[in-house]
Amino acid sequence: MLGMTLTRFIIEQQRQFPGVSGRFTSLLEGITTAAKIIGREVNKAGLAETMGLTGRINVHGEQVQKLDEFANTTIIHALDHTGLLAAMASEEMEDFYPIPDPHARGPYILVFDPVDGSSNIDVNVSIGTIFSIYRPPGSAAATAESFLRPGREQLCAGYFVYGSSTMLVYTTGRGVHGFTLDPTIGEFLLSHESIRIPERGAIYSVNEGNAAGWSSGVRAYVDSRKEGGCSARYIGSLVSDFHRNLLKGGVFLYPGDRKSPEGKLRLLYEASPLAFVAEQAGGAASNGTGPILDLAPKTLHQRVPLAIGSRLDVEEFEAAVSGEAPGGD
Ligand code: AHM
Ligand code: MG
Numbered sequence: 001m002l003g004m005t006l007t008r009f010i011i012e013q014q015r016q017f018p019g020v021s022g023r024f025t026s027l028l029e030g031i032t033t034a035a036k037i038i039g040r041e042v043n044k045a046g047l048a049e050t051m052g053l054t055g056r057i058n059v060h061g062e063q064v065q066k067l068d069e070f071a072n073t074t075i076i077h078a079l080d081h082t083g084l085l086a087a088m089a090s091e092e093m094e095d096f097y098p099i100p101d102p103h104a105r106g107p108y109i110l111v112f113d114p115v116d117g118s119s120n121i122d123v124n125v126s127i128g129t130i131f132s133i134y135r136p137p138g139s140a141a142a143t144a145e146s147f148l149r150p151g152r153e154q155l156c157a158g159y160f161v162y163g164s165s166t167m168l169v170y171t172t173g174r175g176v177h178g179f180t181l182d183p184t185i186g187e188f189l190l191s192h193e194s195i196r197i198p199e200r201g202a203i204y205s206v207n208e209g210n211a212a213g214w215s216s217g218v219r220a221y222v223d224s225r226k227e228g229g230c231s232a233r234y235i236g237s238l239v240s241d242f243h244r245n246l247l248k249g250g251v252f253l254y255p256g257d258r259k260s261p262e263g264k265l266r267l268l269y270e271a272s273p274l275a276f277v278a279e280q281a282g283g284a285a286s287n288g289t290g291p292i293l294d295l296a297p298k299t300l301h302q303r304v305p306l307a308i309g310s311r312l313d314v315e316e317f318e319a320a321v322s323g324e325a326p327g328g329d
Pocket of ligand 1: 117
């Protein structure tokens with residue numbers, strides 16, 4: 001029923017699928033609260049304090065924006081006391097973060113990209129937050145290995161887009177649902193029930209500035225999009241590009257190139273969560289040779305080439321690059 005609150009939706013899902021743990025509800029609510037706070041800061045980003053650089057360089061060698069740091073801390077504080085998580089890991093932390101108080105620990109782990117599309121913060125372009133929840137096997141305290149699970153083991157994944165409105169899109173493996181924040185009441189309301197991505201899209205999204213370093217397969221595929229009359233759309237915020245293609249149909253690419261054979265995007269907290277959403281909506285996500293969800297990262301911040309979106313588009317991309325080594329001929 002369109003318009004119902006996120007909380008009611010989750011409760012009704014729990015009733016429908018008795019295996020779904022009520023603890024999930026609290027986790028998702030914690031993440032949602034953090035996203036409302038981040039969204040509020042995003043809306044004020046033009047007003048001094050929240051904009052600009054911290055002066056720190058992160059584990060990827062990138063400049064850390066004030067909002068990256070704020071969002072990272074906000075998510076940790078929203079969830080570190082719930083008794084549900086063993087540990088968290090994010091783009092902004094070199095190592096994983098075990099919940100410090102042993103009495104406040106639980107079985108799940110959370111991975112997230114606090115602000116995806118950070119380079120768009122200062123120019124008032126849509127950005128997002130990506131998250132994913134796992135329950136690693138065993139009951140021992142979390143270790144680095146707890147995070148190195150194949151994407152297929154995700155229990156829940158999704159993202160928030162801070163755009164012309166703030167939206168949450170998520171899946172727990174039973175379809176994909178979208179909620180829009182009604183700022184007048186501070187609640188996420190169901191606005192997009194059971195999202196299905198068109199089998200084939202008429203949009204391709206890729207940073208063509210990298211074309212000189214692409215393999216011949218990637219180049220041939222992008223040429224085929226143009227010859228097929230597709231439109232190019234590239235925001236430069238993965239969440240926003242993915243969200244548009246999810247609703248309209250299309251393919252997003254961040255392939256490897258000569259300089260970066262593994263591309264730019266991170267497997268654990270960027271590619272895998274969106275791959276889970278894509279597959280649940282009837283789409284696909286591939287590293288060029290197979291499904292992203294079959295990959296287990298070897299390190300927390302591992303990068304992966306990514307083609308994600310409409311199923312037939314992703315299959316055609318795989319066919320175009322088949323037999324090539326990642327990153328080139
Ligand atoms: P970020 O998580 O540090 O913001 O980096 C990831 C972003 C993605 O949102 C986006 O798809 C990509 O980087 C854009 O990269 P480029 O500027 O190379 O096109
Ligand atoms: Mg990111």
